[in-house]
Amino acid sequence: MFRGIHHIALICNDYPRSKAFYTELLGLRILAETWRAERQSWKLDLEVPGGGRLELFSFPDAPPRPSHPEARGLRHLAFAVEDVRAAADRLTGLGIAVEPIRRDALTDRLFTFFADPDGLPLELYEL
Template sequence: MSEPLLAAIHHVALICSDYQRSRHFYSEVLGLRIVREVYREARQSWKCDLEISPGVQLELFSFPSPPPRPSRPEAQGLRHLAFAVPDVDAAVRSLNARGVECEPIRIDEYTGRRFTFFADPDDLPIELYEA
């Protein structure tokens, strides 16, 4: 068998409806470190690179009047964004303290790992998966 073509996830890109609200959510509420932030005049668009872990980033974009993307029920395309956490209970408590509501914690029937979901400001489902 040959070597895998893909080595790792480098970044995930999100287009938000309200740039300042989403920037605050991902940097202040979730605690992702801002690597760089630029305004692209030609596209009337902000771009903010946020570090998830070394070498892995979330790119946050704004564009004038982006159309909404259907998310539920089970629309085609990106289903959710999942982050590994060492302790899902502690992560849920931290999010609740910041005003973010999470679904009840569930158990993955195949791995036995605990997980939950919450939503970002644009209702994108985000999963916390106990690693």
């Protein structure tokens, strides 16, 4: 039945800031950008390497997402990388705070977390 994940939708507070974060800093390619006047909202379709998409929305007056302590729902979004240390160093060099690198006790893989401009937890997970 399922063939994969098609997209993940994110709602941001500051559209230009989030667009720059995901495209300029993280390097995701823009597939489409649409202004939806009836909703006073931008929709940005971004290509995730390896398949799938991120949809970035800018709904006006969206409430903040509870994150800390952990809340129900989407916990975080993980990006697969070849080298966690190199990816973390790149983000740090761009001024993005990255947590210390840890080792997954179940898989023995390296991972770390950082956050997008709205505080959504993002993970780097080594293949």
